Amino acid sequence: MDGSQNISTITRTGAQWLLQALEAEGCDLLFGYPGGAIMPVYDALVDSPIKHILVRHEQGAALAADGYARASGKVGVCLATSGPGATNLLTGIANAYLDSVPMVAITGQVQTHVMGTDAFQEVDVFGMSLPVVKHSYIVRRAEDVYATVREAFAIARSGRPGPVLIDLPKDVAIASAQAREPRYPTGKPNTGEPEALMRARALIAKSTRPLLYVGGGVGMANAEWALRSLMRSTGLPAVYTLKGLGAVEPDAPFNLGMLGMHGNPAANHAVQECDLLIVAGARFDDRATGKLSTFAPNARVLHLDIDAAEIGKLRAADVGLSGKLGEQLPALAQPLNISAWQQRCREMKTRHAERYDAPGDGVFAPALLKQLSEAGGNRLIVASDVGQHQMWVAQHWRVTRTAAHLSSGGLGTMGFGLPAAIGAQLAKPDASVICVSGDGSIMMNIQELATLRRYGIPVKIVLLDNSCLGMVRQWQELFFAERYSEVDLSDNPDFAELARAFGIPAFTVERRDQVADAITRLLSDEGPLLCHVKIDPRANVWPLVPPGKSNAEMMGCAA
Amino acid sequence: MSQRLHIELDHIEGALLRVLGTVERRGFALLELSAGKPDAESYALQLTLEGARDAEVLCRQLERLVDVRAVRLLPELLLSESEPSFHATWLKS
Numbered sequence: 001m002d003g004s005q006n007i008s009t010i011t012r013t014g015a016q017w018l019l020q021a022l023e024a025e026g027c028d029l030l031f032g033y034p035g036g037a038i039m040p041v042y043d044a045l046v047d048s049p050i051k052h053i054l055v056r057h058e059q060g061a062a063l064a065a066d067g068y069a070r071a072s073g074k075v076g077v078c079l080a081t082s083g084p085g086a087t088n089l090l091t092g093i094a095n096a097y098l099d100s101v102p103m104v105a106i107t108g109q110v111q112t113h114v115m116g117t118d119a120f121q122e123v124d125v126f127g128m129s130l131p132v133v134k135h136s137y138i139v140r141r142a143e144d145v146y147a148t149v150r151e152a153f154a155i156a157r158s159g160r161p162g163p164v165l166i167d168l169p170k171d172v173a174i175a176s177a178q179a180r181e182p183r184y185p186t187g188k189p190n191t192g193e194p195e196a197l198m199r200a201r202a203l204i205a206k207s208t209r210p211l212l213y214v215g216g217g218v219g220m221a222n223a224e225w226a227l228r229s230l231m232r233s234t235g236l237p238a239v240y241t242l243k244g245l246g247a248v249e250p251d252a253p254f255n256l257g258m259l260g261m262h263g264n265p266a267a268n269h270a271v272q273e274c275d276l277l278i279v280a281g282a283r284f285d286d287r288a289t290g291k292l293s294t295f296a297p298n299a300r301v302l303h304l305d306i307d308a309a310e311i312g313k314l315r316a317a318d319v320g321l322s323g324k325l326g327e328q329l330p331a332l333a334q335p336l337n338i339s340a341w342q343q344r345c346r347e348m349k350t351r352h353a354e355r356y357d358a359p360g361d362g363v364f365a366p367a368l369l370k371q372l373s374e375a376g377g378n379r380l381i382v383a384s385d386v387g388q389h390q391m392w393v394a395q396h397w398r399v400t401r402t403a404a405h406l407s408s409g410g411l412g413t414m415g416f417g418l419p420a421a422i423g424a425q426l427a428k429p430d431a432s433v434i435c436v437s438g439d440g441s442i443m444m445n446i447q448e449l450a451t452l453r454r455y456g457i458p459v460k461i462v463l464l465d466n467s468c469l470g471m472v473r474q475w476q477e478l479f480f481a482e483r484y485s486e487v488d489l490s491d492n493p494d495f496a497e498l499a500r501a502f503g504i505p506a507f508t509v510e511r512r513d514q515v516a517d518a519i520t521r522l523l524s525d526e527g528p529l530l531c532h533v534k535i536d537p538r539a540n541v542w543p544l545v546p547p548g549k550s551n552a553e554m555m556g557c558a559a
Numbered sequence: 560m561s562q563r564l565h566i567e568l569d570h571i572e573g574a575l576l577r578v579l580g581t582v583e584r585r586g587f588a589l590l591e592l593s594a595g596k597p598d599a600e601s602y603a604l605q606l607t608l609e610g611a612r613d614a615e616v617l618c619r620q621l622e623r624l625v626d627v628r629a630v631r632l633l634p635e636l637l638l639s640e641s642e643p644s645f646h647a648t649w650l651k652s
Contacts, residue, residue, distance in 0.1 A: 126573060130580050135625040138572055155625055185625055309619035 007146060007179040014142035015044040015173040018106065018166075021149030022050055027077050029053065029068065029426055031061040035081025036121060038108030040173035053426065053455065056447035058085050060419040062092020062105060063445070067420030069101050070406045071381055072427035073222070075156050076101070081108040083121030086167075087128065091413060093163045094132040098410025099243060100220060102161035104152050105133075111171040112140060126167050134162030140169070142177035150182035158185075160307040161220060197331055200302050200319045204332060207276035207300075209341040212236050213259070216243025216409065217281015217305060219402025223325035227280065228252070230329050234336050236278070237345040239267035241288050242394055243409045244281070246402035254345055257352075260288040261545045262391040265558070266348035268551040271296050273344070278332070279303040281325055284314040285410070294550035304328050351558060354396065361512050363535050365389065365464050366396040369436065372462070372519050373398040380404060381424050381433045385417030385441030388470040391541045393436050404431075415444025421459045422451055432460070432523065439465040439492050449502035452528040460522045461504075461530040463495055466537045474540045478555070479547065499530035506530040561590060562614040563633040566604045566621060570597045574626040578604065585620055586612045601628060 012020065018041060022030070031053045034042045045052055055061045058080040065076030076096075080089050086107040096103040109115065110122040126138050135155045139148050145168070152164040204210055218227050224247050231238060237254035240247060248255045257264030259271055268290075271277065277299040282288070289295040292314060303310070303317035304325055311320035321328055358364040369392055373380060383406040384393040390407060399405040406424055408416040421435035442463055452459055473487040499506035509518045509531060518531050542556030568574045575594075582589060587610035595603040608614070618630045 127576065130573070130577055131584055136573065140572075160623075307623065309616060309623050311619075312613060313616050 007181070009178065011176050011178050013040065013044065013174060013176050014139070014145040014168065015040040017142065017146040017177075017179050018149055018168065018173070019044050019048045019050060021146045022077065023048070024150065025075065025153045027075070030077040030079055031055055031064040031068070031423065032079030033058050033061055033081070033085060035085045035108065037082035037110055037170045038079065038085070038106075038168075038173075039081075040170060041079065041106070041108065041168070052079075053422070053451065055419065056450050057445065058088035059091050059415065060422075060445050060448045060451065062089045062103070063095060063413070063416050063419035064423035064426075064448075065103050065105070066092060066096045066099075066101050066416075067383055067406055067423030068427040069096070069103055069423070070420070071403055071424035071431070073403065074102070074427070075153050076103045076423060077106070078103070079106045081121065082110055082125070083123045086123055086125035090125075090129060090132065091411075093129055093165065095408055095411045095413045095416060096163040097132040097134065099216065099408065100161050101163065102156040103163040104149070104156055104166065105163055106166045106168060108173070109138070109167045109169040112169045113171070115169065126165065129165050132163070133165045136165035136167070138167045138169070139172055142172050142175040143180050145172065146179035147182040151184060154182075154184050160217075196319055196321050197328070200321060201332060201334060203276055203300060203302050203319055204278070204336070205334060208338060209274045209344075210236055210276040210278060210336070210338065211270055211274035211299075212238035213271070213277050213279045213282050214238055214240040214244040214247050215280065215282025216241065216402070218244060218247040218325055221281060221306060221325040223281075223329055224402060226326050226329040230333055233333050235338065235342055236336070237270060237342065239263070239270060241282050241285065241409070242407055244402070245394060245405045245407075246399040250398050250400060254342060254349075256345060256349055258394055260551065261290065262395065262541050262543065263288075263545075263551070264352055264354075264395070265543055265554055266345070266352040268545070268554060269348050270345055271299075272550075272552050274299050277301050279305070279317075280329065281305055283310045289314075290545045290551040291549055294552065363509060363512055363515060363533055365392050365533070365535050365539065368462075368515050368519075368533065369393055370396040370398065371515065372434070372522065375519050376432055376434070376523055378404075379430070379432050381406065381428060381431045383407075383417050383421035383424055383433065383435045385435070385437040386412050386414045387438045387441055388466070388474065388539070388541045389436050389438045389441075389464045391471075392464075395541075414441040417441060418445050418448045418459070418461065419451075421461075422448060422457055425457050425459050433458075434522070435459055435461045437461060437463050438470065439463065439467060439489055439495070440469045442495070446498070449499060449504055453503040456527055458525075458527050460525070460528070461499075462522065463530060463532050464535055465492065465495060465532060466535050466539060467492060468537050470537070470539070471541070473537075477540070478544070495532045496530065499532075504528050504530050506532060508532040508534065510534045560611070561607055561609045564604075564606045564608065564614070564618065564621070565631045565633050566606065567601055567628040567630075568604065569626040569628065570599065570601050571626055575604075577624050577626065578621060581620055581624065582606065582608060582617065585617055586610050587614075587617060605633070
């Protein structure tokens with residue numbers, strides 16, 4: 001059945017209506033884990049064409065749904081039971097919320113007549129999730145299930161995307177009813193002023209040092225083409241956030257790199273020197289801005305965002321435009337006379353080009369990542385975990401499109417990488433999906449190796465193992481007087497042996513001269529594979545803006 | 560600095576929690592709350608808030624909630640025109 005059929009003449013159980021609605025939304029895959037309160041849905045799944053991926057922890061389900069959504073642009077769906085199943089989803093839901101990822105999370109709930117009595121496996125997930133969802137529902141009547149799911153999808157993917165929670169009591173899932181039609185939310189009026197676009201164009205025309213500050217909103221709006229076209233026609237230089245990686249062509253002449261705490265110095269210096277910041281789908285996150293009061297001190301601000309609530313939240317905008325970037329960016333194009341500024345940007349870019357000539361014969365992780373991404377080319381999707389390796393990926397991986405770089409930006413969720421890679425691989429079966437993880441992060445969701453094995457999902461894992469929690473260790477070294485506290489992981493298991501125990505082929509790389517063969521194998525093996533790479537525990541991520549400092553005060557780079 | 564907001568929201572489960580949670584998480588203290596008597600579909604709130612952040616940004620953060628229909632930042636002159644039919648007040652301790 002699809003959405004065009006007359007649903008009001010058919011009687012089904014709430015669980016069946018839920019799956020019918022998912023089908024009508026084009027959902028062919030969901031990630032989940034069964035349990036008591038969600039059993040009616042799992043019973044209905046037996047008769048459904050929707051494929052269910054059994055993860056080994058509910059957090060893995062939410063993060064896999066997140067990776068599926070980021071790689072495909074579709075709504076990711078995850079499913080869990082009540083109580084601990086629901087609470088285990090929460091980190092993944094929060095991850096999606098902070099990175100504006102479209103997701104529908106479905107939780108079983110105890111029967112309605114015992115809700116509020118502290119029943120077995122009862123938890124108020126509706127209340128617990130309120131700060132980290134775009135919207136949420138408790139469905140109390142079977143006739144509302146179908147419409148609620150359809151409405152949830154519409155909300156999850158509209159405007160600024162985000163996660164929507166549906167809490168489904170067991171008796172509602174069991175009860176039979178005819179379904180009501182969905183009532184889709186009406187759009188709210190645009191708060192932009194009619195003449196704002198003209199003022200935006202005038203700001204650009206008057207500027208002698210304009211700079212694009214590109215965020216994740218560009219990719220999520222499918223506005224990469226519009227951004228690239230604007231850059232080509234105007235010669236505007238650009239910097240971007242972690243989530244904006246891939247929006248700007250990697251070889252564009254005025255691609256100055258990622259800004260912020262571990263950004264390229266050329267990007268950070270350009271922000272400090274510009275006289276107009278054109279903010280496209282970015283939100284002045286503290287990891288991007290450093291000390292906010294010193295960020296872009298000489299710049300006027302033109303802020304473009306689908307979400308009007310972001311405009312003026314952290315930095316006042318001289319002109320704010322709330323709307324679709326795919327329409328706004330082309331409207332800004334105009335001839336510019338900024339050759340002196342372009343020359344300055346060119347000089348900074350040359351001066352701060354990355355170097356890969358690290359001494360020694362140990363594996364230099366930045367070089368490995370650069371070589372792997374260049375060898376794999378456009379077919380690669382990289383899902384990064386969180387920590388030093390995440391920043392090395394951001395700095396050194398050649399990202400050609402936003403949907404090819406999956407990273408937990410807002411929440412910084414260790415354990416994101418492996419389940420996100422699983423979701424991405426299932427969304428894009430023809431892509432080569434690489435999970436870059438660390439020895440801390442991989443252990444947060446190591447159980448999902450069993451999911452790789454069960455379904456033969458050909459994700460390749462590059463595990464950069466420095467036997468410690470590297471990013472925390474780096475901060476303790478630099479900002480806590482080398483007082484190392486609970487960062488030693490030198491008693492890690494043998495990760496290659498561990499992978500093999502899960503049925504995943506694995507090998508270990510310890511020297512630089514082994515890297516080329518490792519890359520060849522990573523790009524040619526058919527099934528899942530873990531490449532365990534031992535790196536120097538003392539390696540740090542450079543450059544670095546110390547916490548609370550201005551982006552002009554970077555450590556570990558040329559002046 | 561105190562601000563007064565008039566908010567119209569859907570009369571559905573969780574709408575009030577969502578509004579009040581947003582207000583407090585975004586850095587505003589609730590000084591006074593008045594609620595109009597709900598009809599089948601909607602009801603109105605008036606909030607008096609205190610906070611150092613921009614109340615106009617808070618209005619936009621509230622407007623983006625799915626179950627919020629409208630938000631107005633009230634000029635002082637309009638306060639008496641918007642008295643709700645049902646009144647409950649909590650003073651900040």
